[in-house]
Amino acid sequence: MAVAAFVAWLGAALVVLADGRRGLALGLALVTPGFAVLVWPSGGALGVSAVVAGGAIASWQCWRSGAATWGIMPAGSTPRLVLCVASGLLALWVAASVTTGPGTPLRFAVLVVLGLMGARVLASREIAVVLTSIACFALALAAAPDLAAISPGPVPDIIGGLVAAGVMFVPRMQGEPDLAPGHGVAGAQGGRPDKDGS
Amino acid sequence: MGPELLLAATATLSLAVIVAPPRVARGSLLTWGLLGLAGMAAMVVAPSLDLVFLILLVLAVLQARLTSHRDFASRLRAPVLAVALLAVGLAFERMQGPPVLERFGAVGMVAGLVAAIGLLPFVHEFDPEESVVASPIPWIAFIGPLLAATVLSRARQVLPAEAGDAFGAMLIGLGLLNMLGGSLGSWRTAGDAAAWRYAFMADWGLALCGFGLAIADGQAAALLLLFSIVLGRLPLYLFSRPALREKNPTDRPINLVVAAVLAGSAPFAGFPARVLLLRGATQLYWPLALVLAAGMLLWLPGSLRLGRSMGVPRGRQAVGVAVVLAVNVFLGLYPQPLLTLAGL
Numbered sequence: 001m002a003v004a005a006f007v008a009w010l011g012a013a014l015v016v017l018a019d020g021r022r023g024l025a026l027g028l029a030l031v032t033p034g035f036a037v038l039v040w041p042s043g044g045a046l047g048v049s050a051v052v053a054g055g056a057i058a059s060w061q062c063w064r065s066g067a068a069t070w071g072i073m074p075a076g077s078t079p080r081l082v083l084c085v086a087s088g089l090l091a092l093w094v095a096a097s098v099t100t101g102p103g104t105p106l107r108f109a110v111l112v113v114l115g116l117m118g119a120r121v122l123a124s125r126e127i128a129v130v131l132t133s134i135a136c137f138a139l140a141l142a143a144a145p146d147l148a149a150i151s152p153g154p155v156p157d158i159i160g161g162l163v164a165a166g167v168m169f170v171p172r173m174q175g176e177p178d179l180a181p182g183h184g185v186a187g188a189q190g191g192r193p194d195k196d197g198s
Numbered sequence: 199m200g201p202e203l204l205l206a207a208t209a210t211l212s213l214a215v216i217v218a219p220p221r222v223a224r225g226s227l228l229t230w231g232l233l234g235l236a237g238m239a240a241m242v243v244a245p246s247l248d249l250v251f252l253i254l255l256v257l258a259v260l261q262a263r264l265t266s267h268r269d270f271a272s273r274l275r276a277p278v279l280a281v282a283l284l285a286v287g288l289a290f291e292r293m294q295g296p297p298v299l300e301r302f303g304a305v306g307m308v309a310g311l312v313a314a315i316g317l318l319p320f321v322h323e324f325d326p327e328e329s330v331v332a333s334p335i336p337w338i339a340f341i342g343p344l345l346a347a348t349v350l351s352r353a354r355q356v357l358p359a360e361a362g363d364a365f366g367a368m369l370i371g372l373g374l375l376n377m378l379g380g381s382l383g384s385w386r387t388a389g390d391a392a393a394w395r396y397a398f399m400a401d402w403g404l405a406l407c408g409f410g411l412a413i414a415d416g417q418a419a420a421l422l423l424l425f426s427i428v429l430g431r432l433p434l435y436l437f438s439r440p441a442l443r444e445k446n447p448t449d450r451p452i453n454l455v456v457a458a459v460l461a462g463s464a465p466f467a468g469f470p471a472r473v474l475l476l477r478g479a480t481q482l483y484w485p486l487a488l489v490l491a492a493g494m495l496l497w498l499p500g501s502l503r504l505g506r507s508m509g510v511p512r513g514r515q516a517v518g519v520a521v522v523l524a525v526n527v528f529l530g531l532y533p534q535p536l537l538t539l540a541g542l
Contacts, residue, residue: 111289122278125271126271130278159252
């Protein structure tokens with residue numbers, strides 16, 4: 001379970017650090033098995049299948065559309081790296097030290113993925129980045145009900161998987177680029193760069 | 199409260215589609231309105247709050263897809279921030295730990311709810327030229343009331359008693375902030391469309407205070423205020439859009455009557471809501487009732503302005519305004535059947 005939580009954090013960190021389609025897809029593909037393992041105790045095989053299917057479809061859609069670039073840690077991404085490490089440490093402290101009871105890995109994974117994806121959406125202007133973050137968000141929300149004392153069953157996992165896959169198929173509007181050329185520079189339509197200036 | 203608000207939203211959508219001004223694309227209004235209603239129905243039947251947050255996320259993505267001057271990412275920021283705050287708040291409530299964690303959870307949930315609706319201090323970006331369905335108005339006036347009723351009723355089941363006090367205090371504090379900010383904004387802001395948006399915020403301020411009181415009178419006042427938003431202010435805003443574009447204020451008797459509806463004067467729906475709110479606040483802490491009563495006076499100048507901005511409704515619009523006035527008079531004179539239906 002601890003390894004799964006670490007993999008989920010690694011995937012979320014990759015989504016934060018990547019500007020290219022492939023990097024984002026890889027991040028989402030890492031978040032998926034992390035949460036799939038974490039929802040196993042309450043969701044069972046059905047819940048795990050839903051999360052894996054939703055995450056895999058979303059990753060595949062992210063991988064195949066747009067420019068085939070990785071764009072991991074481009075110049076100017078130091079603040080994002082600091083964010084990933086600091087949020088990981090903060091979530092670990094809250095999950096392992098401040099709170100008590102079983103389920104520390106799940107608490108850590110839910111808190112850190114929600115926090116990192118929220119920050120990523122707030123700081124980005126590119127559709128691909130926003131949609132990938134929302135897909136990760138949906139997977140974290142699918143796992144969050146497992147924090148409750150009463151097991152919610154596989155329903156949240158199924159709906160979370162559906163949402164994660166579905167948002168990646170949202171039709172694009174005319175005139176809005178998926179990812180601007182040059183990783184993180186929304187320059188094609190005169191857009192502003194990311195907040196970290198990359 | 200959820201099913202009743204869903205019915206009210208359905209009635210408003212039907213009215214808007216039937217008596218929409220000629221320039222409005224009825225097909226688009228109906229399609230997106232039905233999508234919103236489907237999402238709201240799913241929220242009502244969702245077995246847990248997490249599923250409500252997922253539905254909120256889907257609705258936000260679908261709305262952000264609509265053509266607008268604002269880009270996709272900037273339109274999604276507020277709803278995603280809202281879902282993040284709500285989800286982290288709910289996670290804190292579910293974890294075992296010190297009481298301060300539960301209070302943080304309560305703060306997160308109230309902040310998330312306010313961000314989802316688009317109230318102070320998380321006001322959504324507003325473009326007066328944008329179509330109504332793509333603008334923040336559906337969040338504050340169509341989906342927002344049902345979302346708030348659903349989240350607040352379910353959150354009270356999750357929150358422990360100590361955190362419940364912090365929850366109520368946060369709601370009242372943000373309610374007062376929105377009441378003052380909204381009523382002053384609707385009076386003093388430059389554009390009439392922006393003034394309408396501020397007026398929605400002011401009404402929400404009163405509704406949040408009602409929810410925060412956590413007694414029967416407060417809940418009843420909040421419900422009536424949400425109904426007056428969905429069945430009064432929202433359709434009147436839709437009917438005022440052509441006149442807002444033409445920038446042609448008028449001073450006919452109908453404008454005064456509309457101003458009276460918007461100000462919550464007798465015999466319209468806002469009046470019993472205000473009376474119930476003042477009664478509830480007096481029971482709980484009388485200085486709060488004093489502040490609320492003083493704040494309610496600020497509705498007058500803004501409402502007179504909004505009433506004038508409506509122009510003179512003609513044809514189908516006049517029929518629509520008449521229906522809205524009749525419904526608001528009925529709710530103002532006989533609020534009890536509605537409150538009984540909602541279990542209050």
